[in-house]
Amino acid sequence: MTTQTDPRTTILTILAEEAATHERLHTVALDQQAALLDNDPDTLLLLVREMAAMTERVERLEAERLAAVARLTGDPAGAVPLSALSPWFDETAGAALSGLRDALLGTLGRLRITNAENALLARRLMSVGDQSLRALAGSEPPVYTAAGATASPAVAVRAWSA
Amino acid sequence: MALSVGLDTGVSALRAAQTIVDVAAHNIANADTEGYTRQEAALRAIPPVRTYVNGPGLVLNQIGRGVEVERVRRLRDGLIDVQYRDVRGLTDEYHARSNALQQIEVTLDEPSDQGLQALLGRFFNGLREVATAPESIAARSAALEQATNLAAGFNRAARLLTAQQTDLDRSLDVQVGEINARAEEVAALNAKIRIASVAGSPANDLLDRRDLLLDELAGLAGATFEAGPENSVNVLVGGRRLVDNVTVNALATQPDAGNNNLRQVIFASDSAPVTPLGGSLKGIVDSRDVSVAGVLADLDELASSLIAAVNTQHQVGYGLNDETGLTFFTGTGALDIAVDPSLRANPQRLAASAAAGEPGNSANARALAGVQYQPLLNGGTTTIDDGYRAMVAALGVSSRQAQSMEQSQDTLGRHLEVVRQSVSGVSIDEEMTNLVKGQHAYSAAARIITTVDEMLDTLVNRMMR
16 A cells, blocks of 8 residues: 655645756756857757756656646646645645745746757757858869769758757 | 847847858868968857846846857967977978088999099009009000099089089078068068957968968078067077067178178178078078088098199109109199199109109109008098098988988978868868768757757646646
8 A cells, every 4th residue: 555645745846846957957058058159069969968858857747746736636637727726735835836836937937048049049050050061062072973974962951940 | 038139149140150151161262271270260158138037036037148259260289380390490401401411422423433432543543553564655644544534523523512502602592582571471461460450350361371481481590489469470580580570670691701702691780690590591501511611621631632642752753754843733622633734745754763764663653552541631640542431421421310300300390280280270071070060969959949948838838827
């Protein structure tokens, strides 16, 4: 027989963990920006992997939070917003919930701004890379086919939208 | 994010991106330009806008404003430049020395049938033939023919060496002209670089051109360099400034009365002599004043000793017609040694006999042949044969040493050039690899940013509802 923790405690614990994870995610995003500015692909790839692992962790925490909300409210999807949970919390726990929610939203806001800047920067750098690759390909000596015609080296062009 | 800040960020990123493309294109266009240094756009984040927003308390909110190009920098290692220029000075010095020594070796043509060693041997053997048949006009004529060949050999070698010395001397004017031309250009570039630096414009291509000239000045004059104000460089030759910021203290040449009126390199402003520390200038001066002059002096000593010893012995002997007191050789040294014309015209005058009225006496012919083994050189310690062999051997050793030094310095220089190229040179493959690597990383970053963005949208919606 397993003992189930009070869903209110679970929700507060998870929110604290999510806030800390997003703070860390924001730090990684700032590091990512520095790597983009330094044109340092090696560091950038390491940060991308770290960010991917952290998003998986956030998704797992969110699933646990939604389950706890479902247990607390009886809503099977747990789709009750944080602002609507106060009736299930006493005054002290409700204040803690409100504080955690505000802190999390603040971190999310900062993260979104940094993320948007990084997206713009990554797009610009990819565009620069494409132009430079074309210029470099043009400077390479021509490749001749068996029939004697020239075959330009192919330049892979990929577009990603952030 | 406020709209205006977002636009600013976009515009700054676009400008930065354009600069990166321009720099890459410039690198590629100059991939084969001698002395070109690869450039790189150094980016920096524009300081963020700081605002305070109401949260649980007053929260400092920083909004990024994008990126700008701080400067376009040259990827160059100053330490390698210093090492390279030191080596370049030595390489060019030993190249000049090696060339001069090899030319001397060609002139002396040893060992060969026409070299002085062989001519000396044939001359003394000719006198021995006379000693075996003192009354033979044919033997006397043959001996005088060998003597004439020997004198001509000395004359030819001395003439060629003198011509070589004159060529080296003349080449100093060319050398000084080339040094001055580069010095003028360095001074002009110092001025342009200063103007560009003050205006905040990149002067990378001017710096490249100047670096190339400094490399050449190291090779030409063993020049050393010191950093001056406002990105200028001072050039020193023999420890004195040839270029002082934007001023040139030009070199010139003047006849040196203390050195046979050969040219002396001086600073034109005050006629102070230049003592180059290396480079082809030092190689040429040393070759002219030490290598060529040394061999010329040795040949002169050989010739004058031979003239004196043979004449002394010949003057005590008697010809077939009992004439005595005649000289065998005329002249004073290698350049003008010649067989006495009266002797050449009358072989019977060759004083083979040690006594008057004894045409069959060959004692003086034997004594003349014995000069070959008399210790006449180096204060009476070395024979003419040995002295000449020692001179040729020493020359060969010097020549091999100079070639070896030139090769080893050249190898070191090439190695440093490779190291320098690895830092400064443009490699199309490397640029391509870096770009492809960057594209992969940017694509991955763009994808994770999209993922995080979608996640954040979901989270905010859930929490704000």
